[in-house]
Amino acid sequence: MAEVDKEFKFIKKGKYDVSNKIFLDLVFNNNCNYSCPFCIARTNTYSEDNYDKWKSSFSKTIDIFGNEIDSLIILGGEATIDKRFFDRLSFIDEVTSGKHIFTILTTNGYKLQSDSFLDKVGNSSIDSFNISMMNHDPLKNKLLMGDTIDIDSLKRIYEVIKEYGKTLRLNTNVAKNNLNSLKEIEDYIRFFKGCQDAIKFTPLMETDMFDTVSGVLKYTKEKALSKEEIKVLFDSLARKYKSSKHNDKVFGLINYGEVDALGSHIILKYEQVEDMYDLGRVIPTLKLYPNGNLSNEWNHRKNILDDFSSNKVYEFKSR
Numbered sequence: 001m002a003e004v005d006k007e008f009k010f011i012k013k014g015k016y017d018v019s020n021k022i023f024l025d026l027v028f029n030n031n032c033n034y035s036c037p038f039c040i041a042r043t044n045t046y047s048e049d050n051y052d053k054w055k056s057s058f059s060k061t062i063d064i065f066g067n068e069i070d071s072l073i074i075l076g077g078e079a080t081i082d083k084r085f086f087d088r089l090s091f092i093d094e095v096t097s098g099k100h101i102f103t104i105l106t107t108n109g110y111k112l113q114s115d116s117f118l119d120k121v122g123n124s125s126i127d128s129f130n131i132s133m134m135n136h137d138p139l140k141n142k143l144l145m146g147d148t149i150d151i152d153s154l155k156r157i158y159e160v161i162k163e164y165g166k167t168l169r170l171n172t173n174v175a176k177n178n179l180n181s182l183k184e185i186e187d188y189i190r191f192f193k194g195c196q197d198a199i200k201f202t203p204l205m206e207t208d209m210f211d212t213v214s215g216v217l218k219y220t221k222e223k224a225l226s227k228e229e230i231k232v233l234f235d236s237l238a239r240k241y242k243s244s245k246h247n248d249k250v251f252g253l254i255n256y257g258e259v260d261a262l263g264s265h266i267i268l269k270y271e272q273v274e275d276m277y278d279l280g281r282v283i284p285t286l287k288l289y290p291n292g293n294l295s296n297e298w299n300h301r302k303n304i305l306d307d308f309s310s311n312k313v314y315e316f317k318s319r
């Protein structure tokens, strides 16, 4: 199970154990043009936007962790509606130039329906796109997300993304009211065949994120399946389509399975592996907020940048 985990090494930097593979989430904004009832970006407080501090924090983060950062993951809210979306992208390009850090944009796909927007992101350093598409039934999808792009738009987006040599993954969640049976999951995979490079199924989790609004807490509490139910569902998919690629992995602090089913590459997020490490100290994921604070958790008020120094030499050790 811990095949991928073995590749992780840790060092001590300041008061934290820092992994040799860090996933840096770049939270561009907190707002969105959709209205998913489970959205963790819907918070009681808005993270203020301080672009100058964001730029200096991003440069400092790359300066300190540049060699350890495995991927940049651009998030929101909906990052593409941020008024500084392309400014931020250009700044990221400038600072990471020559470092070849894999960059992923997570989006609801709405803006990608515009050809000019699609060409601009196609020409940017984004390597891969994660598009959220909850259900294959457009009406159900609209009910779950508040809005949706249609299958023809998705096909067009995929076509252009492939022309630019990039990849597209669909993200969805599994819950009591969405894709909660093997048949529904198979129908979803069949429907989106040919317009994605991978599909990731994530259980809707009872969220206890910092500042998330009470409506989201209530919704996720009501609709989340139990860990056991998820395991039974995902294991039945993995058993049915078992291929040479099927494997349970620990990726960061998350347990993943992969399987090829119905001609698509499927990623199954099982659960958070909470007992592996002391979560307060280990850093595989960092989050940079629009206010310029860098945090190792979903808390935009905390800034841990000052706990690190860029001019020290550290030695990695296997864990």
Ligand code: SF4
Binding pocket: 031, 032, 033, 034, 035, 036, 038, 039, 040, 041, 076, 077, 078, 107, 108, 132, 145
């Ligand atoms: S599309 Fe994403 S950011 Fe927008 S409301 Fe839904 S979950 Fe939240």
